[in-house]
Amino acid sequence: MYKPISFFIALRYLWNTHLPNFKKIITVLSIMGMSISSASLIIIISIMNGSEENFKKNILSFIPHLIITNKNQYIKKSEFPKNILQLNNIEKVSDFISKEIIVKSQNNIAMAEIIGIDNTNYYYKNNYNTKNILDILKAGYYNIIIGEQLAKKLNVHIGDRLKLILLSNKNNFFSGKIFNQCTFKIVSFFSTQNEVDYYQILMNKEDSLDFLNYSKNYITGWRIWLKNPLSLDIHQIKKTVDNLIILDWKTQKGELFKMIKIEKYIMLFLFFLIFLVAVLNIFIILTAHVIEKKNTIAVLKTQGLSDWKIMLIFIIFGSSTAIIGNILGTIISILLIIQNNFLKFFINIFIDEINIPIIVMPYQVFFINMISTFFAIFLTLYPSWNAVRLKPARILSNE
Structure with missing residues (x-):
């Protein structure tokens, strides 16, 4: 028998060669949504770090603090x-x-x-x-x-x-x-x-x-x-x-600094909404998956699989999408930041003549990944708990 059984079943639900093409597309889109949201948050917060450093270097360097x-x-x-x-x-x-x-x-x-x-x-x-x-x-x-x-x-x-x-x-x-x-x-x-x-x-x-x-x-x-x-x-x-x-220095440049901070929070809020949509997409997919697999859940329960292991199956299934998306999003964002000229060229399509340094802080990347993973796991709890509430006798009575 494959061990741990919950992990094996969850990965089989996530991806296998026998999955219909529609489900494969849904899985890929979910991972892409998490990747785009994570990469966007990392890039935006890095650009804002650069704008603050630029403010500190070019403005605060020439006026007394x-x-x-x-x-x-x-x-x-x-x-x-x-x-x-x-x-x-x-x-x-x-x-x-x-x-x-x-x-x-x-x-x-x-x-x-x-x-x-x-x-x-x-x-x-x-x-x-x-x-x-x-x-x-x-x-x-x-x-x-x-x-x-x-x-x-x-x-x-x-x-x-x-x-x-x-x-x-x-x-x-x-x-x-x-x-x-x-x-x-x-x-x-x-x-x-x-x-x-x-x-x-x-x-x-x-x-x-x-x-x-x-x-x-x-x-x-x-x-x-x-x-x-x-x-x-x-x-x-x-x-x-x-x-x-x-x-x-705030008496002279305080309003400018406040504007930078407000822009930072607004941009983070907007991209957080993108992240929220991606996480809610995982929640919806997982809920639909629980409904679809209710017969399988009933069989697993009659075979003696405990409730917490059944919950663990769907928690792993839902959170693995977020984890894979976060890893891909982090890699994509770091590569784009390293290829600074390409990213600036893309930004200059919307904003002319921008020359702001992009500064990546590892603790911010770690924080974004941890928060997004935590949200994904948190939103899998209800569908997972809903799965173990199913009564095998009632589900299998018509089989």
């Missing part, structure tokens, strides 16, 4: 709250000089933001695609580096001079001076393929202090870079800082 300052944005270095260094998520802290100004060329005028940098601002030295940035921006020379897009807007070139105008918060009634202006020389452009190219201007920190009329040892505030900015707990950080203002 946290800013600590006061209401005047003019604070002494010695007032730095050292308690914040005890938080585990802190990667780097540096003081900064920053101010919104008006920039004027011979042809145009625009709003911009100046950034004063020195040796302590490691981030700006490494992420603006400009070599020897501190050698170019020597103190006292009043040199600046501006974004390419800002340069196009102002219609300026390297070597041209720009007039930077700082509006004062207070009107000096004695001198009538309500703004400070100074001329700087453009020595280079930076291009980050990011929105900062449209408004940022880099200059030496000492020159920025002089231009802003900052006293010695005074700064705008502190920039804090986090190891994982997406898991920012602003309430925990506020507990460690008193009498200071904390601005997080």
